[in-house]
Amino acid sequence: MTVNGKPEYGRRFIPQILDRLALADPDRIVYSLASFHDDLPSFRDITAREFTKAVDKTAWWLHEQFLATNGASEGDASLLSKVQVLGYIGPHDIRHVLLTFGAVKAGCAALFLSPKNNVTGALAVLNASDCNIWVKPKEQPILPLLEGILQEKYMKILELPSIDELLDTGSTEPFPFHKTFEASKNEPFCILHTSGTTGVPKPILWTHALIGTMDAVRLLPPTEGDGGLAPWMDNWNPGDRIYSSFPMSHGAGVLMDIVIPALCNLHCILGPPGVLPNLGLLESLADHAKIDIWSMVPSLADELGENPDVLAKFKPSKFICASGGPVSPAIVSKVNKVVRVLNLTGTTEGLFIGNLWVPREDWHWFAFHPYSGFEFKEVQPGIFEHWVHRNEHWELFQGIFHTFPNLDSVNLKDLYVRHPKNPNLWAFTGRSDDVVVLSNGYKISPLDTEALVTTHPAIEGCLLIGSGKPQAGLLIELKDPSERNNELFDSIWAIVERANNSTFQKTRIQREYIAFAEVDKPFIRTDKATIKRRATLDLYADFIERFYNSRNEEVEDEDFDKFSIDTTSNETILNSVTQIMRSVLPDVEDFCPEEDVFDLGLDSLLVVRVIRIIRAVTGLEEQLAPRHLYAYPTLEEFSSQLAKILEEEKLKKAATLDASNCEASAAISGTSTPKNADLDNLKRLIAERKRRLGAKMNPFDVVNPNHYMGLNFYFALRPGVSFEEIFAKLQNGLARAFEIIPELDGKMMLASEHEFGYKKGEYRITVPSQSAAVPRQLVYKDLSKVLPSFPKMREAGFSPSLFSDELVLDCPPFPAMPADILVAQANFVDGGCILATNFIHTCLDAVGVMVAVKTWAECCRYLEGDETATCDWFDPESFNHDLPEIIWQEAGYAKPAEEVDPGTWGYLPFPEKISEVRAQQNGVGRSSLPAAPMFKTQPVWPAAPSDRSLNTTVFLLSGESIHKLKQEALADPNAKKLSTSVIDVVQAFFWRASIRSRYRVAKEHRGQSFGPEELSILEMPIDGRPYFSSHLPSSYMGSLLIMNRPTMPIETLCAPDTSVAQIAGVIRESATRITPRLVHDTFTLLQSMSDYSKPATANMGLEHMNAMISNMMLFQTSDVSFGDSFFAGGSPEAMIPQIERGHRRFRFLVISPLRKNGGVELVMGTLPEELKMLMSDEEFTKYAVLLDHKTG
Secondary structure, three states: OEEOOEEOOOOOOHHHHHHHHHHHOOOOEEEEEEEEEOOEEEEEEEEHHHHHHHHHHHHHHHHHHHHHHHOOOOOOHHHOOOOEEEEEOOOOOOHHHHHHHHHHHOOEEEEEOOOOOOHHHHHHHHHHOOOOEEEEEOOOOOOHHHHHHHHHOOOEEEEEOOHHHHHOOOOOOOOOOOOOHHHHOOOEEEEEEOOOOOOOOOEEEEEHHHHHHHHHHHHOOOOOOOOOOOEOOOOOOOOOEEEEOOOOOOHHHHHHHHHHHHHHOOEEEEOOOOOOOOHHHHHHHHHHOOOOEEEEOHHHHHHHHOOHHHHHHHOOOOEEEEOOOOOOHHHHHHHHHHOOEEEOOOEOOOEOOOEEOOOHHHOOOEOEOHHHOEEEEEEEOOEEEEEEEOOOOHHHHOOHHHHOOOOOEEEEEEEEEEOOOOOOOEEEEEEOOOOEEOOOOOEEOOHHHHHHHOOOOOEEEEEEEOOOOOOOEEEEEEOOHHHOOHHHHHHHHHHHHHHHHOOOOOOOOOHHHEEEOOOOOOOOEOOOOOEOHHHHHHHOHHHHHHHHHHOOOOOOOOOHHHOOOOOOOHHHHHHHHHHHHHHHOOOOOOOOOOOEOOOOOOOHHHHHHHHHHHHHHHOOOOOOOHHHHHHOOEHHHHHHHHHHHHHHHHHHHHHHHHHHHHHHHHHHHOOOOOOOOOHHHHHHHHHHHHHOOOEEOOHHHHHOOOOEEEEEEEEEEOOOOOHHHHHHHHHHHHHHHHHHOHHHHOEEEEOOOOOOOOOEOOEEEEOOOOOOOOOOOEEEEEOOOOOOOHHHHHHOOOOHHHOOHHHHOOOOOOOOOOEEOEEEEEEEEOOEEEEEEEEEOOOOOHHHHHHHHHHHHHHHHHHOOOOOOOOOOOOOOOOOOOHHHHHHHHOOOOOOHHHOOHHHHHHOOOHHHHHHHHHHHOOOOOOOOOOOOOOOOOOOOOOOOOOOOOEEEEEEEOHHHHHHHHHHHHHOOOOOOOOOOHHHHHHHHHHHHHHHHHHHHHHHHHOOOOOOOOEEEEEEEEEOHHHHOOOOOOOOOOOOEEEEOOEEEHHHHHOOOOOHHHHHHHHHHHHHOOOHHHHHHHHHHHHHOOEOOOOOOOOEOOOOOOEEEEEOOOOOHHHOOOOOOOEOOOOOOEEEEOOHHHOOOEOEEEEOOOOOOOOEEEEEEEOHHHHHHHHOOHHHHHHEEEEEEOOO
């Protein structure tokens, strides 16, 4: 316990510490028990002598109970056959402390359960702890939780004496306790359990060795990497008065009320029992208890920051220790200005490891001593996951390895961001198992948004929801559900908008995706009042599913035909609305027109359903919204409001019809009026209006599943032209392009199942009736202070490692519907502009994208005075997605799907159909085409993100190398006697190199083997325009892609004796099978399908031997010219696809446009071990040179 008279920190038994204190300073006050009389607090002081004697009395009491239980005849606690575990839930009083210390002396262990557990959770902890004894405070009736436990499990009940009885220690003898730390360090001090936020709670044994790591904090030495910062226990001085608002069933409560007061000789204030910590109690203690150190749950710290009058009373204190969960940075910063805040982070399994005092202005950030063994691994750009690795200092300073002695590394699953200026400071941003992953793969850390929204005074708590859904939502628990009204919703929406616009929230929460919690289902909370996310989400699982279904037309199965609104009078409207309400609330017998429908059971889900029905039967759209029902919550009020809306719409339609009739009559008669137009102009207006009605897309469009095709264009700027001036020109040009192609201004959305001929997974285009003068799709960003100058970028070859794609265009790659067809951002750097664009690939294939960009560029030239830039090459029907079907039918290509060669399915992205057809053939086929290749499919599009991310890697294949490859292919006697092209050779070289690197990793690192039947599939999107029909406009923009899929056995493809020429021959042979008949037959098969919702490609996922290749060799950037009035040269110097977005989901290869010197860049994603294999591949490095490798 001591060495040379000094405490041996880290190797002390806590009961012995207090025994020694009682001998050395018996009258020192160690605990004060607070109580209230006439609203004023009074304190019962307990000295060290009194306290240790009460501990001994508790130990003797336990010992006597065990003698009775075990039949032992002597008073030696060591005779107990095993460590007895004592379950306990009691008032927040000193008996927690006495039971803990008394149990240690008596050779048993207190297990503190949270009263907020349910029976299942409590039983899981009790059974896992082998706990069969329950200690019940003598005066406390049996709790409902204990009743539930006893119905499921036999437990012996012991009645713990009252505080007065335990403190009445006149004749108590010292309880013998002669253990040594080394011999007993792995015995229990007490047992707690995990919060259960991520599942069933689990017991956590706190050993004396684990507690010793708290004692050893003061031994952390100054060392390199600690930033000169002191350990967190610095300035916790003997005699300091501490108060903790944590319950003693929580780790922070045990530490601050039981452990640390003993280790640091603090004076601890407890109670009053039965009073939940609240701001009023804290204010009273601040007035009367002279607290030096406060330990606060996050919610109280936040509340304190919002009450400046109360906060002022905390100024005399030394500091507030905030722990147990995230606090609101903005609010608690106010606290830190008055009284210093010590922000601590720890775990139940490891306690506080290596925390340091940070500078006061950085209070929200954490710093950790190097002895902590922490590592922060980047798992997303700027997001780091917290790991701890065992080191030589673990026994004193890494408590978690006392809990997990068999592990050398632990993933704590906490997520952090790094300080922008100080790399040694970290801020908590959530947990990896808290992250909401939308169906498009976008990951959202919810805590910042939840913390901000919860600052609303009417909100008790909220949860960000939406995992597996296309859109994030909010589930809000109100403090008073009866206050829910339109004004409250508007005020809540205002703070949600703040979250939407904040720097930490990258996805917008839409107004209609906010739901209120049900009154009879309060959020499940931990002892520290934080929400048990997993348990609450499980509680609301059905509600959340119904919530999203009510907002998803795709799954809505409402029979609108059985409803109607009789608009004859206000009374008939009321009757009609009542019938609708009766259908959604069938359990309500009588509807009083003056009664609040929310009192009858209407919830936020049913509100959406009611509004959807009324919209459908009246033809109303955005004119009627859920907010109307919130604002007018009785049937009488709402029906009256509905009548007004219907009357207003009737008048608007009448006025519009009169104006249209007048114009049409004037146009036909030729009379001259101010609104007169000739017949041609009228036809033009009619055609324009028809185009803006939108249209359903055709079956060819589904070959490209929903995702954005991203391209970055690099332009040099003319000297003397401002960024703002250039941006305005780009905006004006885009606005003119929308006049020529109004569909570009539109959105893509899922088709409604109520449309005639509906097929699941179909899309349609919706177009605004009139384009805005300033396009919403293009935004401005000045990166001149962030990125290198354009000349430096040019010098670096516009390498991907210069920046992340997300920086120049932050847009979900797999957008929720409806989604803008075009999203763009003009990013300006010194001397240049990076125009980043996203086009929905389902709506436009690569040719269509280039038509759109060329139109935009030409419109910019026209506005700069180029009279030849009229886009007269653009056919007005170029965006008509009905054209392929019209031509297919009129040209006689249509035929029954049964007559199509089954191998044709191999050119389409629907593997379920491939499996179905091959099963029907059962090995006996009538196909002249090769059998469609089978591949392992992912359950959904897009593929779920992998745990690992590929790194963008760029190689240069020079013109000279390409020439050598082609010559060697021509000379290869083993090559197939086909006329292979340079493009075939380059693709073959790339295919083999990329697969061989993965193949070698699989064999050499994982010991994997491949059979002769295991194939590598190369997916090559092919433009079907040349094969489809000459009647199709050359500027047709819709998708006309099919998927050429040459295959080779993996072993053959990677074998050293297989030449590039042989592989090129396989590619060429596959290409020769693409004929007009094949392309027409793919359309026939697509037409025959009834469900397009399950597309898949062989390159989905990372763990396979397949790849998709996008070949841009023949595209010339000079074909796109925005004019040289603001861009030097007019055309982009480079065009680079955005492929980072797929690095966790796909194996994707890109061949860049030919350079002026005849070379190309080969762009792919690699894992570190794969890059190592590529660099050791003699064939590959003979021709290809590494240009850039972007890590992270």
